[in-house]
Amino acid sequence: MGPVKLLVAARSVRGLTGTETTVFEQARRFAALGWEYHVCGERLDAERLRAAGAAAHRVPRWPWGSRLKRRVFDALASRVAARGGFDLVCGHGDTFRQDVLSLHNCVHAAHEAVHGTPLPDSSGPGWMHARILRERGFRLLIANSELMRRDVVARFGVPAGLVEVVHPGHDPRRFRPGGRAELGAAARRELGVPAEAPLVGLITSGDFRKRGVPLFLEALARLDAGLRGKLRVLVLGSESRLGPYRRLAGEAGLGERILFLPPDPRVERFYHALDVYCHPALYEEFGQSVQEALACGTPVLASRRVGAAELLEGTVYGELLPERPEAVRLSSDLTRLLGDAALRSALRNTGPVAVKGNTWDSNFAKTRGLFEKVLEEKTKRNVVP
Numbered sequence: 001m002g003p004v005k006l007l008v009a010a011r012s013v014r015g016l017t018g019t020e021t022t023v024f025e026q027a028r029r030f031a032a033l034g035w036e037y038h039v040c041g042e043r044l045d046a047e048r049l050r051a052a053g054a055a056a057h058r059v060p061r062w063p064w065g066s067r068l069k070r071r072v073f074d075a076l077a078s079r080v081a082a083r084g085g086f087d088l089v090c091g092h093g094d095t096f097r098q099d100v101l102s103l104h105n106c107v108h109a110a111h112e113a114v115h116g117t118p119l120p121d122s123s124g125p126g127w128m129h130a131r132i133l134r135e136r137g138f139r140l141l142i143a144n145s146e147l148m149r150r151d152v153v154a155r156f157g158v159p160a161g162l163v164e165v166v167h168p169g170h171d172p173r174r175f176r177p178g179g180r181a182e183l184g185a186a187a188r189r190e191l192g193v194p195a196e197a198p199l200v201g202l203i204t205s206g207d208f209r210k211r212g213v214p215l216f217l218e219a220l221a222r223l224d225a226g227l228r229g230k231l232r233v234l235v236l237g238s239e240s241r242l243g244p245y246r247r248l249a250g251e252a253g254l255g256e257r258i259l260f261l262p263p264d265p266r267v268e269r270f271y272h273a274l275d276v277y278c279h280p281a282l283y284e285e286f287g288q289s290v291q292e293a294l295a296c297g298t299p300v301l302a303s304r305r306v307g308a309a310e311l312l313e314g315t316v317y318g319e320l321l322p323e324r325p326e327a328v329r330l331s332s333d334l335t336r337l338l339g340d341a342a343l344r345s346a347l348r349n350t351g352p353v354a355v356k357g358n359t360w361d362s363n364f365a366k367t368r369g370l371f372e373k374v375l376e377e378k379t380k381r382n383v384v385p
Helices: 018-032 046-051 066-084 107-115 124-134 146-156 180-191 213-221 225-230 243-251 268-273 288-295 307-312 316-320 327-338 341-355 360-381
Strands: 005-009 036-041 054-058 088-091 100-103 140-143 163-165 199-206 232-238 258-261 276-278
Touching: 005 018, 005 066, 018 036, 018 046, 018 360, 036 066, 046 054, 066 124, 088 360, 100 360, 107 124, 107 146, 124 146, 140 146, 140 360, 146 163, 146 307, 180 268, 199 213, 199 268, 199 288, 213 232, 213 243, 213 327, 232 268, 243 258, 268 288, 276 288, 276 327, 288 307, 288 341, 307 316, 307 341, 316 341, 327 341
Parallel strands: 005 036, 005 088, 036 054, 088 100, 100 140, 140 163, 199 232, 199 276, 232 258
Antiparallel strands: none
């Protein structure tokens, strides 16, 4: 028997999101095992994929119609799959049928959390996800958190036996404790933050509303004026309309003490610079930035609406994980944490231990085991991909 031939279908694989990072991390490891790792998509970083040992199959991008462009991609990806003789097909929410569905977003639950209303029927992603999940367009579903697993089982009636939870991994070479004195100090100088000033921050790839930036700013506004006057704040992420957030920061009395910066490829420097990392997401299927901050030993304030908080069960973080994010609670916890050096020290020690076993290597080992299980079942049934 020759090497396993695997096709990953995802509309975009350029390394800009957690989903895309997962594809690159797994590509390197499957290729090292001798698997033929192929990626089909509209927007691909073909050079980076080749460097990871993967073959890139770029298909044309249909620019019109939220549902139509998804139908077109599904048809083109299905054609690549049918012609390629693949042993296994893995989808990331962009194809109607696949052997393994790796789901990364709960678009219905997230919309309800952010907007307080059901996701409109006109939503292309919502229509796509609902069809895949209701029609069981997969043999196995990999969810990136228990939070996600509960939602797909309850909302779409997906049998619990078809869902496995595999948390996204992190790179322990980049995100590790012990960098505060060097990396953190250098980042503070770069940001113009005095060594003695408390620095709190929120770091995200984007979608400020979902990640709770308004709630974060409201919590800061509720701080005691004396503490708020000493505070420095960092918000790092992609946001096309910063005006409303700058106004909220001004109303919170932060003035020039808050910095809004775009995403940075060396983000670990900023985790080490922070005294407290806040992630009051209204709904976060996993939350890679929370895991990265924990790995760096930075104290984190989040809630159980963040999937990465599952890694903290049974630790001293228990009392700092409310069921849902609230400005009053966040403000109170932030005040307590900034005033309690012993608690911050305990959290600095707890975070790296909590995420230590959740690396990209462990993510790959679990994913490989599940892929091989599906392959074995297909072989027994003599099913053509």
